[in-house]
Amino acid sequence: MMQLVVLSGFVLAAAAPFLFRWLGDRTAAIMALFPAALVLWLLAQWPTVVAGEPLWLEMAWVPGLGISLDFLIDGLSLLFALLIAGIGAFVLLYAGEYLRGHPDLPRFLVIITAFMMSMLGLVLADNLVALFVFWELTSITSYLLIGFNHTDLPARKAALQGLLVTVAGGLALMAGLVMLAIAGESWSLAELATRGDSLREHPLYTPMLLCVLLGAFTKSAQFPFHFWLPNAMAAPTPVSAYLHSATMVKAGIYLLARLQPGLGGTELWIVILSLVGALTMFTGAFQAIRHINVKKLLAYSTVMALGTLTMLLGIGTEGAMVAFVTFLLAHSLYKGALFMVAGILDHETGTKDVTAMGGLRRVMPLTATVALIAAFSLAGLPPLLGFIGKELMFESVLDASHLTALILLLAFMAAFLTIAVAAIVALRPFFGEPHQTLRVAHEPPLAMLAGPAVLAALSLLLGLVPGSLDGLVGVTVARLGAGEASVHLALWHGINVPLLLSLAGLVLGWLVYRRWDRVRARLAYLDPLMARGPEAGYDALMAALVRLAEWQTRVLQNGYLRNYLAVTLLVLVALVGHAFFFRHAARFDVSIDVYLHEAVAVGLMIAGAVAACLMKSRLAAVAAVGVMGFSIALTFVLFSAPDLAITQLLVETLTVILLVLVLFRLPRFANLSAPGERLRDLIVASAFGLMVTLLMLAVLAGERLPRISDYMVDNSQPQGHGHNIVNVILVDFRALDTLGEIFVLALAAVGVYAMLRFHAAEGSRPATKRPRASDDGE
Amino acid sequence: MVRSGTLILNVAARFLLPLQLLFSVFLLLRGHDEPGGGFIAGLVAAGAFALYLFAFGLRALRAMIRVSPRDLVGFGLLFALLSTLPAWWQGEPFFTSQWWTVPIIDYKASTPLIFDIGVYLVVLGSVLTAITALTETDREHDA
Numbered sequence: 001m002m003q004l005v006v007l008s009g010f011v012l013a014a015a016a017p018f019l020f021r022w023l024g025d026r027t028a029a030i031m032a033l034f035p036a037a038l039v040l041w042l043l044a045q046w047p048t049v050v051a052g053e054p055l056w057l058e059m060a061w062v063p064g065l066g067i068s069l070d071f072l073i074d075g076l077s078l079l080f081a082l083l084i085a086g087i088g089a090f091v092l093l094y095a096g097e098y099l100r101g102h103p104d105l106p107r108f109l110v111i112i113t114a115f116m117m118s119m120l121g122l123v124l125a126d127n128l129v130a131l132f133v134f135w136e137l138t139s140i141t142s143y144l145l146i147g148f149n150h151t152d153l154p155a156r157k158a159a160l161q162g163l164l165v166t167v168a169g170g171l172a173l174m175a176g177l178v179m180l181a182i183a184g185e186s187w188s189l190a191e192l193a194t195r196g197d198s199l200r201e202h203p204l205y206t207p208m209l210l211c212v213l214l215g216a217f218t219k220s221a222q223f224p225f226h227f228w229l230p231n232a233m234a235a236p237t238p239v240s241a242y243l244h245s246a247t248m249v250k251a252g253i254y255l256l257a258r259l260q261p262g263l264g265g266t267e268l269w270i271v272i273l274s275l276v277g278a279l280t281m282f283t284g285a286f287q288a289i290r291h292i293n294v295k296k297l298l299a300y301s302t303v304m305a306l307g308t309l310t311m312l313l314g315i316g317t318e319g320a321m322v323a324f325v326t327f328l329l330a331h332s333l334y335k336g337a338l339f340m341v342a343g344i345l346d347h348e349t350g351t352k353d354v355t356a357m358g359g360l361r362r363v364m365p366l367t368a369t370v371a372l373i374a375a376f377s378l379a380g381l382p383p384l385l386g387f388i389g390k391e392l393m394f395e396s397v398l399d400a401s402h403l404t405a406l407i408l409l410l411a412f413m414a415a416f417l418t419i420a421v422a423a424i425v426a427l428r429p430f431f432g433e434p435h436q437t438l439r440v441a442h443e444p445p446l447a448m449l450a451g452p453a454v455l456a457a458l459s460l461l462l463g464l465v466p467g468s469l470d471g472l473v474g475v476t477v478a479r480l481g482a483g484e485a486s487v488h489l490a491l492w493h494g495i496n497v498p499l500l501l502s503l504a505g506l507v508l509g510w511l512v513y514r515r516w517d518r519v520r521a522r523l524a525y526l527d528p529l530m531a532r533g534p535e536a537g538y539d540a541l542m543a544a545l546v547r548l549a550e551w552q553t554r555v556l557q558n559g560y561l562r563n564y565l566a567v568t569l570l571v572l573v574a575l576v577g578h579a580f581f582f583r584h585a586a587r588f589d590v591s592i593d594v595y596l597h598e599a600v601a602v603g604l605m606i607a608g609a610v611a612a613c614l615m616k617s618r619l620a621a622v623a624a625v626g627v628m629g630f631s632i633a634l635t636f637v638l639f640s641a642p643d644l645a646i647t648q649l650l651v652e653t654l655t656v657i658l659l660v661l662v663l664f665r666l667p668r669f670a671n672l673s674a675p676g677e678r679l680r681d682l683i684v685a686s687a688f689g690l691m692v693t694l695l696m697l698a699v700l701a702g703e704r705l706p707r708i709s710d711y712m713v714d715n716s717q718p719q720g721h722g723h724n725i726v727n728v729i730l731v732d733f734r735a736l737d738t739l740g741e742i743f744v745l746a747l748a749a750v751g752v753y754a755m756l757r758f759h760a761a762e763g764s765r766p767a768t769k770r771p772r773a774s775d776d777g778e
Numbered sequence: 779m780v781r782s783g784t785l786i787l788n789v790a791a792r793f794l795l796p797l798q799l800l801f802s803v804f805l806l807l808r809g810h811d812e813p814g815g816g817f818i819a820g821l822v823a824a825g826a827f828a829l830y831l832f833a834f835g836l837r838a839l840r841a842m843i844r845v846s847p848r849d850l851v852g853f854g855l856l857f858a859l860l861s862t863l864p865a866w867w868q869g870e871p872f873f874t875s876q877w878w879t880v881p882i883i884d885y886k887a888s889t890p891l892i893f894d895i896g897v898y899l900v901v902l903g904s905v906l907t908a909i910t911a912l913t914e915t916d917r918e919h920d921a
Contacts, residue, residue: 004866060871642813650821654905657828661912721877721886722810730815731890731897732875738893739858742900746851749904753848756911 002124003059003069009034009117016109028096028109029447035092035116038085042078049078050471052478054190061130066187072126075476079325080123080247080254083332087246088116090451094340095238097447098347108148112239115141119247123254128177128187131255135173135219138248139166145243146235158231161538165218165228173215173255179208184262193261193479200266209263212255213272220252220306223280224534230287230299237343240295241451245302245335250328253309257324260480264316270402273314278407280307285417289512290523290530293352294342294425298335301378301421304414305331308393311407315400321477322487323392326469330385330459334377337455338425341371344448345429350438354424355517359434364443366453368430373456375426377463379419379509380502383491384463387502390415394498412501419509424516466490562673562681569688577691580698588694589701598638604631618666622659626652643726791833798826806898807891816894820901827902828909836913847906854899861892 012034020027045055054074061069073081095112099105118137125131140163147159183202184192192199199205216222221229232244243249256273263269284304288297305327312324344367345360346352361368377386397404397411443449462469466489474487493499512519556567608628615621629652636645673681712725712733720728730738802823809815831839865874877888 007866059866060869062873063871643815643818646813646818647821650818650825653825654821654828657825657909658912660832661909665915720810720875720890721888722890724809724811724813724815727809727815727894728890730817731810731894735862735873735875735890735893738897739862742855742858742897745904746855746900749848749851749907752908753911756915 002057002071002073005038006117006121006124009120010114013110013113013117016113017106020106020109025096025100028092028105031109031113032089032092032096034113035085035089038120039082039089042073042082042085045073045078046472049073049075050475052475054479061127065129066127066181067129068127068187069130070126070188071124072190073124074479075472076254076257076325076479077123079329079472079476080250081120083329084116084119084123084247087242087332087336087451087455088112090336090340090454091238091242093447094241094343094451095236097445098238098343099236104148108145108236111141111144111148112242115145115243115248119251122251126189128181128189128192131189132170132174132177135215135251135255136167136170138243138251139163139170139219142166142232142243142248145239146232148236148239149234152234155234158228158234162228162232164542165225165538169215169218169225172211172218176208176211176213176215179204179211180259180262183208189258192259196262196265199262205263205266206268209266209268212259212263216252216256217276217310218252219255220249220310221280221303222252222276222307222310223283224537226280226283226303227533227535227538229303230296233293233295233299237295237339237346240299241336241339241343244299245339246332249302249306250309250332253306253313253328256310256313257480260313260316260321264313267402270314270316273316274311274400274403274407275314277307277309277311277314278403278410280304281311281414282410283307285414285421287530288421289417289424289516290520290526292355292520294345294354294429295339295352297354297421297425298338298342301418302331302335304418305335308411308414311411312393312396315396317396317399317401318477319392319399320396321480322473322489323389323396324480325473325476326385326392326489327389329462329469330377330389333455333459333462334374334384334386337370337374337452337459338378340448340452340455341367341374342425344444344452347448348439348441348444354428357429357435357437358432359430360441361430362434363441364430366443366449370449370452370456371426371430373460374452375422377456377459378425379422379506380415381506382463383460385459385466386463388463388466388489388491390502391493391498394501395496398497412505415501416505416508417512419505420512420516423509423513427513463491566681566684569684573687573691576695580691580695587701588697590697592700598635601631601634601638604628604634618663622656626656629655641726643724787833791829795826795830798829799823802826802898806894809894810888810890816897817901820898821905823898823902824905824909827906831909831913836910839910843906847903847910850899850903851907852903854896854901854903856896857899858893858896861889861896864889 012031016027016031019031023030049055054072057071057073059069059071061067092109092112095108096105099108102108115138118134118141121134122131122138125134143159143163146162147156149155180192180199181187183204184195184199186192186195202208218225229244229249233240235244281304284300284302284307288300288304291297291300309324309328309331312320312327342352344364345357348364349357349360351357373384377384380386380390394411394415397408400407469489470487473489477487557564605628608624608626608631611624612621612628615624629648633645633648633652636642636648712729715733716722716725716728720732722728722732802819805814805822806816806819807814809819827839827843830842862873864876865872868874868876875888875890877886879885880887
């Protein structure tokens with residue numbers, strides 16, 4: 001089963017450090033065999049999928065909540081899975097060389113393999129919940145990979161920024177997916193795709209669309225959230241090649257494409273997606289030519305490509321969907337290759353500055369060839385796949401139903417600026433006069449060249465024989481709800497408007513490249529304006545968040561236990577009381593039979609509580625509380641709940657133990673609170689007690705509700721194989737709750753430990769003064 | 779502040795510790811059918827170690843249990859999580875309980891039992907973490 005393959009991939013990730021100890025430098029290459037095998041398996045599924053029969057792999061997860069681990073392999077997920085596994089194999093191979101001798105290479109292998117599996121899960125999962133889990137896993141692994149050089153402050157900062165932006169979007173996405181499931185009455189993407197009409201007319205349509213878009217836009221670095229992606233270039237280059245160009249940043253695009261049949265086609269969808277996409281496209285291309293760092297150049301051109309894809313989804317015609325799939329594939333191939341070339345340049349010359357390189361084609365001819373082919377595809381020159389993608393893109397922009405002139409203008413400007421970017425990346429370092437660089441450059445090892453070479457070769461091959469993609473593209477477009485498309489990709493479409501646009505773009509792009517240094521100097525005047533871009537907004541938001549946190553810490557988390565208690569109890573009283581009296585007309589049952597021994601136990605409890613409040617010595621007060629605890633245990637015994645009674649007794653014992661440990665450290669037991677405060681505490685306590693009492697009485701009156709305990713009693717032995725119902729509930733029927741509780745317990749233990757250690761480290765100073773959070777938020 | 783206890787406490791702790799631990803395992807194993815279970819058993823075991831701590835001090839306790847209490851918490855969570863997985867292997871939903879019979883001694887083993895062991899370890903580890911951390915700060919405070 002594919003699911004177990006993905007899950008065992010995580011096991012492989014965890015095993016990487018041990019493999020490394022055993023296999024040494026070959027580990028990465030050997031681990032690359034795993035995704036390589038996946039590629040072969042996926043290729044074997046190609047004929048079935050292209051024949052229009054998506055592969056269903058069922059697997060139950062939490063059927064009671066409609067959550068499954070079903071995998072669906074259709075055209076779109078096959079394409080994505082092939083890219084993820086294929087580029088993943090090369091990236092592993094490449095990283096083994098790129099990071100050779102790096103002390104943290106095993107850690108890198110762990111995270112990148114975990115990422116690969118999360119990403120595979122994301123594109124294969126059919127269930128919204130499973131998709132969301134994998135979605136968040138990719139955000140977390142991306143965070144760890146951007147911050148891989150964790151001693152480097154900018155890297156940590158960029159990692160945190162990427163995480164916060166994508167996870168904030170993820171939160172919105174979760175809300176959107178829940179609304180989607182409510183409106184569509186299903187958690188299955190395949191189901192939802194068939195319910196487009198009812199989804200589009202649902203009252204929740206607008207909020208759910210906006211939430212989903214927020215999630216997708218942050219993940220896929222759309223304007224105005226694009227700023228995290230260029231900063232993410234602090235990651236090692238294999239990561240940039242893999243996560244931040246070929247795979248993860250396309251997750252948002254993938255989700256939009258998946259939801260296109262369900263949510264797409266409305267005015268709102270078309271306008272938002274085409275506008276945001278076109279703006280992103282232009283911003284990316286424009287920002288790219290301002291930079292001299294080769295990775296930043298490529299990162300901004302990735303932003304441009306992501307914008308193009310979003311725009312095409314927005315246009316949503318059949319032609320646009322064909323362009324979408326073609327452009328997606330073309331971009332992953334050439335951008336993966338170019339990033340790996342950029343890594344080679346960095347590795348061989350010791351600099352990322354394109355203006356500091358030149359004439360390298362003489363010492364590294366193979367790399368230069370690969371770079372040229374990939375850059376031709378980026379520029380959209382025939383006969384490469386990128387050319388077909390760009391022509392199709394222009395064609396669909398011309399056919400767009402909304403905002404045609406605006407997006408055409410933005411698309412054209414983005415296209416010629418991209419040509420300039422392609423020329424800068426591929427010509428500047430390899431041609432012209434040789435420059436003195438930090439290291440003496442020569443061809444990289446084969447393992448590093450293999451990936452970009454294969455990807456570039458594919459760009460060329462698929463450009464020459466685009467017909468081989470007809471089946472896959474056709475089936476994908478059909479699944480995206482754009483009709484029964486019989487697709488024929490071709491290199492030559494005759495002389496038409498797109499071709500003329502391309503030619504004009506080529507001339508303009510070449511001009512920009514020739515005068516790049518001057519253009520850049522001119523654009524430097526805009527720097528103050530750029531500094532006020534969306535990233536400044538992000539920084540302001542973060543600063544405001546820190547101030548808010550400081551304020552609420554001073555007000556709510558002030559370190560006084562009694563205030564915490566008062567706030568918690570009052571909130572409970574308010575919430576429960578509201579639900580109780582205003583939302584449901586509460587009925588009370590006050591006719592209760594009380595036996596004498598029960599009354600005695602209750603009397604003891606009350607006496608203990610009152611005594612505890614009045615005692616003048618600490619030990620006496622604790623003893624009084626103990627009396628109360630033992631009376632509660634007694635009550636449990638009287639109502640035949642031995643487990644609860646035992647637990648209560650043990651907790652009382654433990655309290656004594658803890659008290660003995662802290663007894664001599666506590667301040668003198670003085671009457672610390674003023675009469676006014678005592679009155680306030682009395683009111684809070686009485687209100688809470690009253691509310692709980694009323695709640696109990698109402699529960700006793702509520703006989704109309706079916707009793708859950710009957711089910712537990714009846715099924716504990718036959719289904720849970722146990723006679724102790726409490727235990728069966730804890731470890732079987734409600735085990736998920738227990739799992740949550742023990743996690744809370746573990747967290748509490750860590751908290752106690754941290755607090756005490758922290759206090760000890762501070763010496764005898766009081767723990768009220770805390771160090772301010774440092775700038776990178778750690 | 780906690781120092782080694784009196785002779786009576788020392789002797790009692792030495793003899794009570796194994797008995798209490800045995801009792802806690804007994805409570806753990808019988809928990810599914812009779813009063814007991816991982817939570818209660820964990821508390822009993824923690825009480826046993828606390829007694830030992832009072833009698834012989836922190837260093838002796840550390841030397842005896844060898845693993846860090848925080849590791850116990852981690853292992854406990856891991857056990858609890860692992861107990862959810864065999865169901866997948868059987869093609870059943872996540873967390874479905876699985877029952878096996880150990881051949882010769884005819885004992886019922888199950889994933890709920892593994893889960894309960896996880897609970898036991900988490901409870902034991904958490905309480906011990908708190909107790910040892912308190913003792914530790916206490917000692918540093920005195921120094």
